[in-house]
Amino acid sequence: MAGGEDGIAVTSGLLKRESGQFDLEGILHVELSCRGIRDVTVLGQCVSLQRLDLSDNMISSISVLASLKDLHYLNIAKNELKTLDGVESMEELQYINAAGNSLASLASLEPLGGKQQLRTIILHERSQHLINPVCQAPGYQAKVLELVPHLRVLDGEHVSGSGKELFDLFHELDSKLSGTDTNIQRSVVSRPEPFLYDGFWDQKPDARTDDGEVDCVRQQLKLVTDECKKLNSQAMAVVLREKHRMTDEDNT
DSSP: OBOOTTOEEOOHHHHHHHHOOSSGGGOOEEEOOSSOEEEOGGGGGOTTOOEEEOOSSOOOOOGGGTTOTTOOEEEOOSSOOSOOTTGGGOTTOOEEEOTTSOOOSGGGGGGGTTOSSOOEEESOBGGGTBOOGGGGSTTHHHHHHHHOTTOOEETTEESSSTTHHHHHHHHHHHHHHTOOOHHHHHHHHHSOOOSSOTTGGGOOOOTTOOHHHHHHHHHHHHHHHHHHHHHHHHHHHHHHHHHHHHHHHHHO
């Protein structure tokens, strides 16, 4: 990599050493996270690239990556992006993580529009406390779903497909268990609802599953596990309060 006043730039020599490929056009995978990179111009020559990780750098523009039409997976989290210009040309994109940037307006998300293969978008990564200002804008989720109607996962939560009902149920239970109303707490203890609907585990995997979706599933599993632990602690607290209340009533 070369350095200068504008920061570190990716070079063709670096890409050849990292990939073992002599021809930039033959490189399929590039992982350059945490390198202090600002200039990625040369990556535009890797026209066969399918997987690219540039997370945790100092990149302020990816418009030079518009030539990567075969890219399936893009991790550009923890950079300095104010727009996603360049993504509009990535016709095969299935997964993008742009959490922890400076995307501030709904207009900055326009390059995501019309992506028929795009299934996962991460702009707010809760587990890593990474967010973009646009995630707090009114109508944010609706705008993303309007842009990408085939989307399955947004910010770690299923917005369509077999996992949506599970996440909706977690949020409903969380709001109930966090309440202070005794009647609500009693209803949670006495009339529990099943976590999974009939046939949930019979869902068949998508034949197009790739590395991006595998990463997404791992994130989903961690989120679900953390949520289960949280709900278990809250449920135990509710049960203990109910036991103490009934004991007090019996003593009186």
